[in-house]
Amino acid sequence: MINITLPDGKIVESDGPVSGEDVAKGISEGFARNCVAVEVDGKLTDLSTPIETDASVVFITTKDEQGLDIMRHSAAHVMAEAILNLYPDAKLTIGPVIEDGFYYDIDMPPISEDDFPKIEQEINKIIKAKKPFVRKTLSKAEALDFYKDNAFKTELISELEDGTISIYEQGGFTDLCRGPHVPNTGLVKTLKLMKVSGAYWRGDSERPMLQRLYGTAFFDKKELKSYLHLLEEAKKRDHRKLGTALDLFSFHEEAAGMPFFHARGMELWNALLAYWREEHKKAGYVETKTPIMLNKSLWERSGHWENYRENMYTSLIEDFDYAIKPMNCPGGMLLYKTKHHSYNDLPIRAGEIGLVHRHELSGVLSGLFRVRAFHQDDAHIFMTEEMIEDEILGVLQLVERMYSTFGLGFHLELSTRPEKTIGTDEQWEKATEGLRAALDKSGRDYKINEGDGAFYGPKIDIHIKDALGRTWQCGTIQLDMNLPERFDLTYVGADNQRHRPVMIHRVIYGSIERFLGILIEHYAGKFPLWLSPCQAVVLAMNDDVAGYAKEVKARLEEAGLRMEIDLRAESINKKVRDAQLSKIPLMLTVGGKEEAAQTLAVRTLDGKVKYGVTIDNFLDKVLPHIETRNPDLVEF
Numbered sequence: 163m164i165n166i167t168l169p170d171g172k173i174v175e176s177d178g179p180v181s182g183e184d185v186a187k188g189i190s191e192g193f194a195r196n197c198v199a200v201e202v203d204g205k206l207t208d209l210s211t212p213i214e215t216d217a218s219v220v221f222i223t224t225k226d227e228q229g230l231d232i233m234r235h236s237a238a239h240v241m242a243e244a245i246l247n248l249y250p251d252a253k254l255t256i257g258p259v260i261e262d263g264f265y266y267d268i269d270m271p272p273i274s275e276d277d278f279p280k281i282e283q284e285i286n287k288i289i290k291a292k293k294p295f296v297r298k299t300l301s302k303a304e305a306l307d308f309y310k311d312n313a314f315k316t317e318l319i320s321e322l323e324d325g326t327i328s329i330y331e332q333g334g335f336t337d338l339c340r341g342p343h344v345p346n347t348g349l350v351k352t353l354k355l356m357k358v359s360g361a362y363w364r365g366d367s368e369r370p371m372l373q374r375l376y377g378t379a380f381f382d383k384k385e386l387k388s389y390l391h392l393l394e395e396a397k398k399r400d401h402r403k404l405g406t407a408l409d410l411f412s413f414h415e416e417a418a419g420m421p422f423f424h425a426r427g428m429e430l431w432n433a434l435l436a437y438w439r440e441e442h443k444k445a446g447y448v449e450t451k452t453p454i455m456l457n458k459s460l461w462e463r464s465g466h467w468e469n470y471r472e473n474m475y476t477s478l479i480e481d482f483d484y485a486i487k488p489m490n491c492p493g494g495m496l497l498y499k500t501k502h503h504s505y506n507d508l509p510i511r512a513g514e515i516g517l518v519h520r521h522e523l524s525g526v527l528s529g530l531f532r533v534r535a536f537h538q539d540d541a542h543i544f545m546t547e548e549m550i551e552d553e554i555l556g557v558l559q560l561v562e563r564m565y566s567t568f569g570l571g572f573h574l575e576l577s578t579r580p581e582k583t584i585g586t587d588e589q590w591e592k593a594t595e596g597l598r599a600a601l602d603k604s605g606r607d608y609k610i611n612e613g614d615g616a617f618y619g620p621k622i623d624i625h626i627k628d629a630l631g632r633t634w635q636c637g638t639i640q641l642d643m644n645l646p647e648r649f650d651l652t653y654v655g656a657d658n659q660r661h662r663p664v665m666i667h668r669v670i671y672g673s674i675e676r677f678l679g680i681l682i683e684h685y686a687g688k689f690p691l692w693l694s695p696c697q698a699v700v701l702a703m704n705d706d707v708a709g710y711a712k713e714v715k716a717r718l719e720e721a722g723l724r725m726e727i728d729l730r731a732e733s734i735n736k737k738v739r740d741a742q743l744s745k746i747p748l749m750l751t752v753g754g755k756e757e758a759a760q761t762l763a764v765r766t767l768d769g770k771v772k773y774g775v776t777i778d779n780f781l782d783k784v785l786p787h788i789e790t791r792n793p794d795l796v797e798f
Contacts, residue, residue, distance in 0.1 A: 237379035243335035244284035263378030292348035401682035419534035426695035452493030458483035490516035513541035530679030550596030577614035618644030703753035772798035
């Protein structure tokens with residue numbers, strides 16, 4: 163007798179081996195139809211796999227995020243079969259699931275989006291056929307023989323350890339795969355090809371160029387429609403286009419992957435950092451600055467030279483190797499060591515807006531989202547073990563204040579101890595419990611990623627959600643037991659003995675360039691007044707009022723506003739239109755009537771106009787709005 167324990171504790175008995183699908187059908191036929199895969203004692207497997215011993219099961223359904231990923235993995239196989247049906251000489255390589263879909267790299271002649279209709283037609287035939295996904299196993303030798311005509315697959319297989327290797331069949335199509343998969347191709351309800359591009363095999367420009375075919379799939383046509391609408395909206399908000407249109411930044415081939423910020427872009431940058439500095443000062447942080455180029459010996463000590471050297475830019479200076487820093491942490495360790503510390507000095511909260519450089523392949527560079535030179539808002543908090551919970555809670559509260567100011571929601575994930583670690587069991591237990599207790603006290607829900615922490619400590623990842631509902635991983639709170647040990651950091655305790663401090667490494671914005679890109683898309687370029695690069699523009703109706711227009715600009719600048727003025731010999735309608743295209747929140751039109759009355763005609767971005775506003779009244783409305791960082795439009 164085999165006992166199968168369901169998530170609600172109910173036990174299902176079976177006389178012999180039973181598949182997950184049969185157990186699901188025992189619950190109900192409707193439930194079984196919505197099942198995608200099953201976890202048996204924590205191991206994810208196909209519904210068709212026999213359960214041969216007592217086990218606890220959890221079913222993965224079409225409503226689960228994991229279920230969507232499994233179905234998209236199956237969709238990649240469906241797409242691959244369609245390609246081979248239409249292009250028999252094509253060679254398949256790899257086809258992973260990625261965010262919002264999947265891709266497959268294929269060795270074949272170039273194709274374009276013009277080929278998508280016939281490929282999708284073939285895909286739909288495969289879906290309608292409801293072909294079962296069947297898992298089979300081969301020895302390594304058998305797998306190499308099976309794929310002897312595909313050099314890409316044999317390369318992958320040769321790198322696997324000896325033992326059984328799984329393949330999946332759907333009708334006459336077979337692919338190398340760990341699985342699991344949905345029961346049959348019919349569960350891939352909607353599959354749409356998205357784009358095609360070139361990609362080198364394994365990202366190596368010396369290897370063959372492949373066709374990378376991207377697709378997405380959903381369980382429901384409505385979900386696909388919503389997703390495509392989201393993509394259209396995202397295209398309109400693309401920070402690369404808006405960055406040019408709003409005159410914020412540019413890129414040049416003379417410094418690939420390194421953004422040039424224009425005057426307006428720097429106003430935005432400075433406003434963002436002024437807010438960061440204000441909040442961190444209130445939270446008890448000091449601001450520090452470390453060099454961008456440091457000696458090889460430091461990077462050897464930190465472990466970066468051994469583990470990260472290929473991503474670092476290096477230089478030889480007076481026969482010594484130097485590297486431009488890819489991370490701020492080692493410099494922060496040297497700063498800590500410049501003084502002797504007592505337990506009475508702790509916690510020490512030190513933040514840095516540090517410029518770092520990382521070598522990225524040109525193919526992965528993407529606007530401000532993926533660059534080679536960027537700034538990180540790193541902070542290092544040095545403390546005793548007893549302070550972990552309070553300090554983590556303090557960071558979480560700071561995160562909440564700052565993200566809420568931008569109208570960004572967020573969720574938290576706690577990653578715990580992996581298999582290979584440094585530190586003692588007791589240190590890991592105290593550290594993890596400190597993070598967990600702080601999360602509990604914060605009152606926010608969080609997800610636990612068991613075994614997903616770094617080797618040197620547990621961490622909390624912070625995923626923000628923008629106006630389009632997209633998530634971005636920006637903030638991290640990482641407990642680090644590695645660098646304090648490597649740099650021999652100490653403090654003198656109450657017992658007059660030397661002790662190792664606990665260190666938290668945390669970022670909130672993360673890459674400031676990337677965070678700016680996210681904000682540009684989040685706001686669609688229409689920044690709230692406090693953050694806007696130009697908060698108001700004075701529009702002179704003609705040359706006769708140029709003097710008054712300049713006087714208005716000067717008075718408002720003196721009050722602290724970021725101002726521009728338009729004295730061009732253009733119609734007032736064109737000036738208004740250009741200001742609207744630049745998404746300037748407040749347009750102040752002045753003509754002879756306004757000069758005579760010493761007033762302004764105030765136009766807001768939503769098209770509303772208020773006449774006869776004095777400069778004092780204008781400032782009475784606007785300044786509190788800016789000081790409180792009010793996200794709404796000013797009402798006059």
